[in-house]
Amino acid sequence: xxxxxxxxxxxxxxxxxxxxxxxxxxxxxxxxxxxxxxxxxxxxxxxxxxxxxxxxxxxxxxxxxxxxxxxxxxxxxxxxxxxxxxxxxxxxxxxxxxxxxxxxxxxxxxxxxxxxxxxxxxxxxxxxxxxxxxxxxxxxxxxxxxxxxxxxxxxxxxxxxxxxxxxxxxxxxxxxxxxxxxxxxxxxxxxxxxxxxxxxxxxxxxxxxxxxxxxxxxxxxxxxxxxxxxxxxxxxxxxxxxxxxxxxxxxxxxxxxxxxxxxxxxxxxxxxxxxxxxxxxxxxxxxxxxxxxxxxxxxxxxxxxxxxxxxxxxxxxxxxxxxxxxxxxxxxxxxxxxxxxxxxxxxxxxxxxxxxxxxxxxxxxxxxxxxxxxxxxxxxxxxxxxxxxxxxxxxxxxxxxxxxx
Amino acid sequence: xxxxxxxxxxxxxxxxxxxxxxxxxxxxxxxxxxxxxxxxxxxxxxxxxxxxxxxxxxxxxxxxxxxxxxxxxxxxxxxxxxxxxxxxxxxxxxxxxxxxxxxxxxxxxxxxxxxxxxxxxxxxxxxxxxxxxxxxxxxxxxxxxxxxxxxxxxxxxxxxxxxxxxxxxxxxxxxxxxxxxxxxxxxxxxxxxxxxxxxxxxxxxxxxxxxxxxxxxxxxxxxxxxxxxxxxxxxxxxxxxxxxxxxxxxxxxxxxxxxxxxxxxxxxxxxxxxxxxxxxxxxxxxx
Numbered sequence: 001x002x003x004x005x006x007x008x009x010x011x012x013x014x015x016x017x018x019x020x021x022x023x024x025x026x027x028x029x030x031x032x033x034x035x036x037x038x039x040x041x042x043x044x045x046x047x048x049x050x051x052x053x054x055x056x057x058x059x060x061x062x063x064x065x066x067x068x069x070x071x072x073x074x075x076x077x078x079x080x081x082x083x084x085x086x087x088x089x090x091x092x093x094x095x096x097x098x099x100x101x102x103x104x105x106x107x108x109x110x111x112x113x114x115x116x117x118x119x120x121x122x123x124x125x126x127x128x129x130x131x132x133x134x135x136x137x138x139x140x141x142x143x144x145x146x147x148x149x150x151x152x153x154x155x156x157x158x159x160x161x162x163x164x165x166x167x168x169x170x171x172x173x174x175x176x177x178x179x180x181x182x183x184x185x186x187x188x189x190x191x192x193x194x195x196x197x198x199x200x201x202x203x204x205x206x207x208x209x210x211x212x213x214x215x216x217x218x219x220x221x222x223x224x225x226x227x228x229x230x231x232x233x234x235x236x237x238x239x240x241x242x243x244x245x246x247x248x249x250x251x252x253x254x255x256x257x258x259x260x261x262x263x264x265x266x267x268x269x270x271x272x273x274x275x276x277x278x279x280x281x282x283x284x285x286x287x288x289x290x291x292x293x294x295x296x297x298x299x300x301x302x303x304x305x306x307x308x309x310x311x312x313x314x315x316x317x318x319x320x321x322x323x324x325x326x327x328x329x330x331x332x333x334x335x336x337x338x339x340x341x342x343x344x345x346x347x348x349x350x351x352x353x354x355x356x357x358x359x360x361x362x363x364x365x366x367x368x369x370x371x372x373x374x375x376x377x378x379x380x381x382x383x384x385x386x387x388x389x390x391x392x393x394x395x396x397x398x399x400x401x402x403x404x405x
Numbered sequence: 406x407x408x409x410x411x412x413x414x415x416x417x418x419x420x421x422x423x424x425x426x427x428x429x430x431x432x433x434x435x436x437x438x439x440x441x442x443x444x445x446x447x448x449x450x451x452x453x454x455x456x457x458x459x460x461x462x463x464x465x466x467x468x469x470x471x472x473x474x475x476x477x478x479x480x481x482x483x484x485x486x487x488x489x490x491x492x493x494x495x496x497x498x499x500x501x502x503x504x505x506x507x508x509x510x511x512x513x514x515x516x517x518x519x520x521x522x523x524x525x526x527x528x529x530x531x532x533x534x535x536x537x538x539x540x541x542x543x544x545x546x547x548x549x550x551x552x553x554x555x556x557x558x559x560x561x562x563x564x565x566x567x568x569x570x571x572x573x574x575x576x577x578x579x580x581x582x583x584x585x586x587x588x589x590x591x592x593x594x595x596x597x598x599x600x601x602x603x604x605x606x607x608x609x610x611x612x613x614x615x616x617x618x619x620x621x622x623x624x625x626x627x628x629x630x631x632x633x634x635x636x637x638x639x640x641x642x643x644x645x646x647x648x649x650x651x652x653x654x655x656x657x658x659x660x661x662x663x664x665x666x667x668x669x670x671x672x673x674x675x676x677x678x679x680x681x682x683x684x685x686x687x688x689x690x691x692x
Contacts, residue, residue: 222661
């Protein structure tokens with residue numbers, strides 16, 4: 001009897017779950033035809049949706065949080081300045097949990113259900129690579145404000161219209177920046193340490209390729225996995241091989257463990273790497289005591305003291321949120337949102353016209369180093385090599401321009 | 406180089422062994438295992454981080470976590486083991502996994518999905534030992550884990566309660582006839598098991614990334630350690646854990662990409678040669 005009752009309970013649960021799944025599936029299907037193509041009469045009060053999908057949780061949540069704050073602030077500034085669609089623009093935020101499948105789900109939802117006319121987003125390159133196919137096919141422009149994988153903007157470069165733009169520093173240029181600086185400053189015995197994620201492997205390949213162009217062979221290449229805590233074995237090998245500098249490509253938690261492990265074996269090489277070394281989580285996990293024993297250099301394209309606009313932006317964020325832990329991620333997201341809103345004022349809520357407006361704009365003024373005419377048909381990267389530089393930490397953990405040239 | 410690997414391996418291996426003792430306790434008394442030990446370790450670690458960062462001294466943190474985890478263990482036994490004992494013979498595998506998933510996602514809701522830093526209670530000064538570096542925390546982990554295991558074995562073999570547990574393990578019916586409350590022994594064994602996982606969590610938190618998803622791999626490796634040493638042998642499990650930890654680090658010295666898989670390859674090899682584990686008694690079954 002008891003067994004029967006349990007079985008019955010089980011089958012009820014299964015049916016219930018099937019029902020819930022069906023509901024969830026149905027909800028994502030479009031209930032009204034896509035309204036992207038309609039132009040906006042002045043009396044129209046239907047909201048214009050800007051879609052935002054980024055990581056508010058997961059290992060990259062500090063990027064996502066900085067981005068969300070800055071995006072919110074951009075919309076407020078737009079409204080305060082009396083933008084043309086001030087009473088209709090709405091930004092819909094979704095957390096992608098730093099997971100590619102969740103990111104795809106969010107983007108589908110933003111396009112089909114929320115009818116977003118433009119998208120801003122994504123920290124994780126894997127997430128971006130996972131969903132840009134949908135974005136391109138739906139003919140909705142997306143401005144990537146944080147992800148850096150080189151192929152993201154190039155995947156559809158061959159098509160008549162590429163809908164993917166970027167305001168962050170893409171990997172290839174980051175690699176050129178720090179590898180060239182290393183070599184120009186006399187570091188020739190380079191050990192490469194990378195994680196086995198898409199980000200780390202892609203970056204490592206770029207580093208090796210650039211070193212090859214400079215006729216240098218890295219003396220050792222070692223890897224570790226996401227979640228590893230002890231990298232002493234890899235570092236010991238690099239030390240024994242006689243390395244004088246470390247080129248890293250990984251995310252903040254593991255980078256902190258790399259530096260901790262180097263401290264553990266009593267080896268203090270100069271540490272170089274991409275902008276993930278500037279992620280606030282890196283310093284939080286590492287602690288200043290250990291960090292101050294090392295010289296750590298990472299690629300940046302924005303510091304809060306680079307221009308009056310940047311300074312003003314930082315002060316405003318500080319005033320509104322009481323913190324600006326990740327200025328570069330915030331600034332890039334602010335500029336992305338402003339770029340989207342500016343295009344909207346010019347051509348209205350039509351995704352295809354928005355795309356053309358962004359590609360052809362020649363009057364952009366932002367808080368980052370993005371130029372007046374950032375894009376062209378063949379170039380969807382807003383941050384050129386020239387404005388990237390190596391930065392380092394002060395003893396207090398602030399990020400400043402380094403003395404390297 | 407080798408010394409560094411061995412020292413690091415011993416520290417992490419002692420954690421594997423400590424968690425694995427949790428498998429042992431429930432295995433010998435109830436013939437079931439808590440498949441979600443890793444997630445209870447995570448729970449202990451996150452409780453520890455929360456308490457410690459709010460200023461509670463380390464000793465009390467450890468005591469509080471152990472006490473809380475004892476209660477959690479009793480709850481686990483009531484929810485996931487007892488109702489299923491009669492219904493399905495291996496239902497406990499599913500039910501303990503289910504509970505651990507609830508614990509994991511619950512923790513993700515409460516503490517978020519992000520990694521937290523447990524501030525090292527003994528500072529970050531590295532102790533040099535013949536050229537190899539070791540953190541004070543790692544020595545502490547090793548010492549406490551070994552001490553906890555010795556206490557556990559003493560408790561099981563010498564105390565009245567421990568003997569009662571072992572009696573239940575030997576034959577529940579006979580034990581019940583001798584006036585031992587078998588049900589109470591069942592939940593006691595689960596309470597001990599989760600408490601060990603919780604203690605492991607607090608110990609390991611400062612030397613690892615603490616977060617809601619930390620438990621999976623640690624739990625699995627501890628299980629491997631238990632199998633390696635032989636599920637019924639507390640000292641075998643201790644050695645199994647240490648061997649596993651050191652092996653991993655030595656393999657990482659050769660090829661770091663093989664580190665995690667080496668543990669499981671080792672298990673496969675050992676099980677092929679000695680199915681009852683390195684130190685398990687070889688039982689010749691009459692057919």
